[in-house]
Amino acid sequence: MLPMDCHTHTGISPDGSGMVAGHVEQAKKLGLPVLAFTEHVEMNRYFPQAHYNILPRNEWEIFDHAAVLEQSLEAVTAAKEQAAAAGLTLLCGMEMGQPNADFGLSAAVGADARLDFIIASLHELLDRPDFFCLDYSQE
Incomplete structure (x- = not known):
């Protein structure tokens, strides 16, 4: 069995914290041979807010996930070589x-050659709040 963490978020995601370098250091301390960074990239808010002409419904509903993805890909790609030298695959x-x-957009975004790993998730139904924000006594 190969221990690894394949679901991590840095401060780039609304529910994450820290930076790539800090996560890499912790992975080394734990002896993990593989670490995947999987920032939230919401396809229903991929473009800037003006594209959708709607207001966020809560503090987690951010827009321009294209920028989130690009920031993450740049940070992780830049850290890969140094991490590999220390025995950690990013x-x-x-x-x-x-x-x-x-x-169509999801397929195009997922085809980015810099991506090694994709987790598909469903945090909300279209035109409904995030599952985390629902009042389940009313559902």
Whole structure:
């Protein structure tokens, strides 16, 4: 069995903290041979807010996930060589939220050659709040 962490978020994601370098150092301390960074990239908010002409419904509903993805890919790609020299394989990934919002866009984004790893997730139904924000007594 090869121990690894394939679902990590830095401060680039609304629910993460820290930076790539800090996560890399912790992975080394733990003796992990593989670490994947999978920042949230929500396909229903991939473009800047003006593109959608809507307001965020809560503090986690950020827009311009294209910029989130680019920032993550640049940071992880830059850290790969140094991490490899220390015996740690870094994987550039993303947690692709709501791929059903635009299958064509999701396929195009997922085809980025810098990506090693994709987690597909569904955090909300289209035109509904994030599952975390629902009042389940009313559902």
